Amino acid sequence: MRILPTLDRAAVRTGFDALAARPEVAADHVQFRRDLVESQWAVLDRYPDPADPRDEASLRFALSALRERLVSSGRKTRLLDRVITVVADDPAARVAWLNASLEDPNGGRLASLSARLDEPAEALAFLAGIVTAPFAYLRARSRDVAAYPEAVAGRCFACGALPGLALITPPDGKRLLCCGSCGARWEQPRLACPGCRSSGAMTALRMPDMPDVRVESCDTCLGALTTVDLRARESSEAPVLPLLERTAALPMDLLVEEDGFRPLHPYCAIL
Numbered sequence: 001m002r003i004l005p006t007l008d009r010a011a012v013r014t015g016f017d018a019l020a021a022r023p024e025v026a027a028d029h030v031q032f033r034r035d036l037v038e039s040q041w042a043v044l045d046r047y048p049d050p051a052d053p054r055d056e057a058s059l060r061f062a063l064s065a066l067r068e069r070l071v072s073s074g075r076k077t078r079l080l081d082r083v084i085t086v087v088a089d090d091p092a093a094r095v096a097w098l099n100a101s102l103e104d105p106n107g108g109r110l111a112s113l114s115a116r117l118d119e120p121a122e123a124l125a126f127l128a129g130i131v132t133a134p135f136a137y138l139r140a141r142s143r144d145v146a147a148y149p150e151a152v153a154g155r156c157f158a159c160g161a162l163p164g165l166a167l168i169t170p171p172d173g174k175r176l177l178c179c180g181s182c183g184a185r186w187e188q189p190r191l192a193c194p195g196c197r198s199s200g201a202m203t204a205l206r207m208p209d210m211p212d213v214r215v216e217s218c219d220t221c222l223g224a225l226t227t228v229d230l231r232a233r234e235s236s237e238a239p240v241l242p243l244l245e246r247t248a249a250l251p252m253d254l255l256v257e258e259d260g261f262r263p264l265h266p267y268c269a270i271l
C-alpha cells in the first residue's frame with residue numbers, strides 16, 4: 001500500500017491548538033514545530049510547482065521564510081544566519097549540505113561543515129530537512145503513486161528518505177511508515193527495522209500517559225521509530241497527522257536518546 005496524503009492546513013492548525021492545551025507536552029516545543037511548518041507552507045505558496053531547493057533563489061526563499069517566522073516568535077537565528085551566509089558565498093557548500101543531509105538526516109555526513117560553522121551537525125541536518133521538505137512534498141505529488149518504481153526497503157518510495165513515524169493500522173495491525181521528508185506513507189512488515197532492515201526484534205518503550213504510542217528501537221543500528229497504534233483510536237474521527245504525533249512524542253524521543261538511540265529521521269515533513 002502506498003499513499004501520498006494531501007496537506008490540510010486547517011486540520012494541522014487545529015491539531016496544534018489541541019496539542020498546546022495538553023499539559024504533558026512542552027508548549028514551547030509545540031510552538032517551535034508550528035513556526036517551522038508555517039514557514040514551510042509559505043514555501044508551498046511561493047513555489048506551487050516543484051522547484052529544486054538546491055537552486056539559490058528557492059533555498060534563499062525557504063531560509064528567509066523560516067527566519068521571519070522564528071524572529072516573529074522571538075527566537076534566536078544564529079545557526080540560520082550562518083547557513084544563509086554560506087548559501088550566499090559558496091554554491092558547492094550549499095549543494096553538499098543539502099545532499100549530505102538527505103543521505104543522513106541526523107548529520108552523520110556533515111562533520112566538515114559542522115567544523116567550519118562551529119555548529120552541531122545534527123542541527124545543520126535538521127535545518128536542511130526543514131527547508132527541503134516542502135519541495136520534496138511537491139515533487140512527490142508530481143507523479144502518480146503507481147508510477148514510482150520499487151523502493152529500497154525501509155526507504156520512501158517517492159523520495160528515498162527514511163521514515164519519521166510508523167502507524168499501526170486497524171483492523172489487522174499493518175504497519176504504515178510515514179516519510180520524514182515528503183510525507184508519503186507505505187506499508188512495511190512490522191518485524192523489520194526500516195533503518196538497517198534487520199529482522200531482529202525492536203525494543204518498545206512506552207510511557208504511562210501515552211498508551212497508544214511507543215518508540216521502537218533497534219539494537220543493530222541504534223535507530224528509533226515512534227510508532228502510533230491507531231487500533232486504540234478506532235472511535236476517533238480525527239485525521240492522523242504525523243507531524244503532530246511526533247511533536248507530542250518528544251518526551252519519548254528524549255528518553256530513547258538518553259539510552260544511546262536516535263530517531264531514524266527527525267521528521268521534517270509538512271503534514
Ligand SMILES: [Zn+2]
Pocket residue numbers: 136140156157158159160161179180181182183184
Ligand atoms: Zn518521501
Ligand SMILES: [Zn+2]
Pocket residue numbers: 193194195196197198218219220221222223
Ligand atoms: Zn536497525
